[in-house]
Amino acid sequence: MSLNRKVLLLNASYEALGVVAAARAVRLVWKGAAQPVEYTGGCVLRSQHYAFIVPSVVRLVEYIDLRRRRAQSGKQRIHILVRDKMRCQYCGVRGTIFDLTLDHIMPRSRGGRSEPENLCAACKPCNQRKGDRTPDEARMPLLASPSALRYGLDRALLRHYAAQRPEWRPYLFLAEESEVA
Ligand SMILES: [Zn+2]
Incomplete structure (x- = not known):
């Protein structure tokens, strides 16, 4: 399990913003800037003394406009x-x-x-x-x-990841619906 395992990052509104590396997602959660949303498909980061279960989807606490x-x-x-x-x-x-x-x-x-x-x-x-x-x-x-501003990645890239990460799909669909609305 690698630090480069990708984590889907959602806005506070649950709109998908992009993907970040697992290590970055862990820092966001640890700082209180983001909360875990989904663990399916996540991974475990281990150090000598700790094991940290990395979510596969996290959501920012504060909304980014x-x-x-x-x-x-x-x-x-x-x-x-x-x-x-x-x-x-x-x-x-x-x-x-x-x-x-x-x-x-x-x-x-x-x-x-x-x-x-x-x-x-x-x-x-x-x-x-x-x-x-x-x-x-x-x-x-x-x-x-x-x-x-760095969080956002192109939606084409999100779709590419979604093909490999079925646990992300519900969140990506939700984002598409909110775009239409
Ligand atoms: Zn350079």
Whole structure:
């Protein structure tokens, strides 16, 4: 059982926001920022003295208003570079607005949208190395970041995960219904 086992992250409204690594989900629950929702399909993290049952779905305690955050991002490129603290989100190197690029976390060629939660600051070498692959495929995990905007991943990626994680499906359906409403 690995720290990289994925956990579905829901907004306080139960809308699916994206997926996070098990270790990140554990930190969110431990800090009180999220609550476990579903244990089916979860895993157990063990240290020398503790065993922690990792949920497969967690829900944020505080609601994140993604739409309002999107509306506020007029100058999207600068906004995202500032959000990511002018650091490449893959290797951590510090850059400037002149040499950092924006990377589509889920590539555009795969249905990834040009929305803040699917964009991150990347240095040119990392952007080229990643190419048209997801972070998982490229083995280039995103740096952990406290930014709420980072949680969201493209719905295409959620569907991809849902195919492998049947226990997530009820939550993903619920999110789709709330989008229509
Ligand atoms: Zn980099």
